[in-house]
């Protein structure tokens with residue numbers, strides 16, 4: 001290192017740790033952090049691999065003619081749902097991110113074929129004329145078609161797609177406005193309405209953002225049945241699951257739409273419902289160890305993890321809700337929650353080879369795969385397509401790093417400054433992250449680094465080999481503001497000790513094993529355990545967990561760890577008789593994530609539920 005570089009490193013370094021005050025000069029209204037564009041980033045590492053396998057092993061392997069397009073050509077159903085709009089929305093984003101000819105060709109084909117089925121009145125859907133608009137899931141299906149088509153215009157400038165989106169949105173608005181007191185859905189009740197109209201608000205707001213046509217905004221904000229700003233219900237845990245108070249996907253989709261509206265017309269009222277959801281998750285045991293939530297699609301807080309736990313739609317919309325919260329508040333807490341859900345619940349909702357997707361993702365008991373159509377597989381594809389925009393965010397006149405993964409961002413900052421930021425890291429296997437900073441000219445700007453809450457040991461940060469302040473609170477962004485020049489390098493060293501996390505509610509007395517953002521699980525198959533063995537009665541010696549070993553069954557460079565344990569019924573005063581290999585939670589054969597420990601005093605509280613710290 002040259003002397004002049006050293007001098008800049010010492011003299012020019014200003015380090016500010018901020019919780020939520022990362023001021024943004026040119027951010028959209030109400031946003032502190034702004035995502036970078038899908039065309040400004042290339043991902044590698046596990047997040048990049050998941051994006052790639054979703055595209056090349058799943059999306060391009062679908063039978064889109066038979067499963068997705070034919071029902072729209074036939075239009076012979078009285079009720080039902082396919083998910084073509086969600087598929088189109090995901091494909092548009094994947095095409096923008098990859099610019100791959102094959103992906104673009106699929107996008108263009110899906111959209112051209114969908115538009116060919118558009119009726120003269122604007123309808124695109126799968127239902128017979130008598131069921132249209134009012135039938136179950138018709139508005140839901142049409143809404144995501146409006147969104148996907150509008151996003152094709154947003155990302156690719158396709159005017160025909162925007163035209164089709166407007167015709168379809170106009171069809172919904174015209175038909176519903178003609179019978180304003182009628183409520184779509186199975187029983188004509190308002191509680192069930194949101195389930196069959198989920199996505200309408202987000203689609204119309206996106207259409208408004210692209211067209212500035214106030215009719216779309218007005219319908220969301222003023223139409224008697226909709227009135228998005230006034231939507232305000234308390235979370236409920238019992239009773240029917242398909243209403244907005246109880247259904248976690250429906251509830252969070254409305255929260256995300258309110259935050260989208262907040263970006264257009266900032267109003268604190270629009271954040272109240274989201275805050276209620278966050279409080280439920282982090283203060284009332286709604287958040288699961290995998291980072292996701294929900295049981296039988298509804299809110300729940302008893303921490304049961306078997307059966308229909310963690311609907312993939314809930315996983316997708318919680319991730320999206322956290323992204324919006326991070327953008328609005330700049331609070332790293334939401335980034336911490338994002339990495340938990342992404343590396344565990346989200347990736348476990350997909351087979352390691354990428355082809356299959358789950359509807360539910362329990363952390364106890366068997367996990368099953370689902371087919372290619374319907375809500376969950378398509379919301380899964382959509383959120384994976386949005387992940388590239390959740391790694392780096394513009395922050396004031398600089399950039400903030402939210403997720404750690406091998407990647408390169410190439411962005412334009414104010415005053416025509418081009419910045420290339422390259423992360424070199426084995427994360428999440430390793431907490432060592434090297435960031436290469438290459439601005440097009442020497443310039444001062446802030447770079448933010450999220451310091452995760454799981455960092456129980458001090459984090460070491462150095463710029464060009466010079467240590468940076470060590471007093472950064474975990475769970476906040478460390479912002480380094482200095483004159484950066486090409487060739488600068490940031491080194492971030494987060495040690496990843498094992499953590500035995502105390503279970504709550506139904507899991508009291510049991511403990512989960514985590515390392516960094518990763519949750520580990522126990523697979524009877526991997527460990528060749530007899531089928532009749534009750535995994536919940538195995539006792540693990542928490543002190544026996546040592547350095548992780550490489551294990552590629554879930555991902556290249558993945559990890560596993562050995563622990564010693566006692567069979568059910570065997571006294572822990574006797575020598576342990578089992579040696580178990582715990583694998584990363586996305587291991588599809590994992591059937592347990594909480595265990596009994598011989599020494600519970602070695603455990604700690606989960607760092608994410610804030611009330612318990």
Ligand SMILES: [Zn+2]
Pocket residue numbers: 311312313314375376377379
């Ligand atoms: Zn679903």
